Amino acid sequence: MRRPVVAGNWKMHGSRSANHALLTDLERGLKAEWPIDVLVFPPYVYLADAARMLEGGQIGLGAQDVCAEGGGAFTGQVSAAMLKDVGCRYVIVGHSERRRLFHEDDALVSRKFAAALQVGMTPVLCVGETLQEHEAHQTEDVVARQLDAVMAMHGAASFADAIVAYEPVWAIGTGRTATPQQAQTVHAYLRSRIAAQDANIGRHLRILYGGSVKGVNAGELFAMPDVDGGLVGGASLSADEFQQICAAAALRAAVRH
Ligand code: 13P
Numbered sequence: 001m002r003r004p005v006v007a008g009n010w011k012m013h014g015s016r017s018a019n020h021a022l023l024t025d026l027e028r029g030l031k032a033e034w035p036i037d038v039l040v041f042p043p044y045v046y047l048a049d050a051a052r053m054l055e056g057g058q059i060g061l062g063a064q065d066v067c068a069e070g071g072g073a074f075t076g077q078v079s080a081a082m083l084k085d086v087g088c089r090y091v092i093v094g095h096s097e098r099r100r101l102f103h104e105d106d107a108l109v110s111r112k113f114a115a116a117l118q119v120g121m122t123p124v125l126c127v128g129e130t131l132q133e134h135e136a137h138q139t140e141d142v143v144a145r146q147l148d149a150v151m152a153m154h155g156a157a158s159f160a161d162a163i164v165a166y167e168p169v170w171a172i173g174t175g176r177t178a179t180p181q182q183a184q185t186v187h188a189y190l191r192s193r194i195a196a197q198d199a200n201i202g203r204h205l206r207i208l209y210g211g212s213v214k215g216v217n218a219g220e221l222f223a224m225p226d227v228d229g230g231l232v233g234g235a236s237l238s239a240d241e242f243q244q245i246c247a248a249a250a251l252r253a254a255v256r257h
Helices: 016-029 044-054 080-085 096-101 106-118 131-135 139-154 156-161 180-197 199-204 215-222 239-256
Strands: 005-009 037-041 059-063 090-093 122-127 163-166 206-210 229-232
Touching: 005 163, 005 206, 005 239, 016 037, 016 044, 016 059, 016 239, 037 090, 044 059, 080 106, 090 106, 106 122, 106 139, 106 156, 122 139, 131 139, 139 156, 139 180, 156 180, 156 199, 163 180, 180 199, 180 206, 180 215, 215 229, 215 239, 229 239
Parallel strands: 005 037, 005 229, 037 059, 059 090, 090 122, 122 163, 163 206, 206 229
Antiparallel strands: none
16 A cells, blocks of 8 residues: 655745745644645745744655755755755655756756665655657657666665656646546556566555646546655645645545555
């Protein structure tokens, strides 16, 4: 049984007061008995503050990015050890916005993945195709390339302590969601690629779907056998919406049990 994950990527949103209100509402709304992992990924500057607020609670904390280097003369960068030091246990690597807007390639993403593992954090590796690639039926080629880059560098065993997120770029922030069947097909494909190297790790790997997940569509997405939760952008900024998504994940866990 894979424990579902609902992860809120806040992107470049928030303020001290807004974060405080959001986390307070969220903590109040989550049910302790829900067998799911709930994670939030605030911007760097708010991480330490969020860690203090979340201490001893149910919500896990992660960062949206990490430097591949361990430390030194890298102005503006933040290392995995620093993130861990302020209370992060998770870090997103290879988000499509990082790949597209900040020119991160597969090799750099693989190094970031390893940097997180090295300090004992869980990397959340994002993969996904653009609209153009989607329309050219290249989805599987693209996600295989992104996944294989990490496997080639670090082996399938490195996914024992990782999470994968399938985020079709055409579904991010567009209101256009992949159909449950589309998501399922890609998730099953990703799982099979890892399982081909290590059946046990493939079976236990949690693969999240991201791209316009909302309270209204979370249930049908999470009902798919290989969709183990969501990486949520816009809807994670509303405590109400995010809780509805968490409730859908909890229901999935209950049904599977
Ligand atoms: P939206 O949920 O806003 O589409 O964003 C998805 C995403 O990029 C999460 O990382």
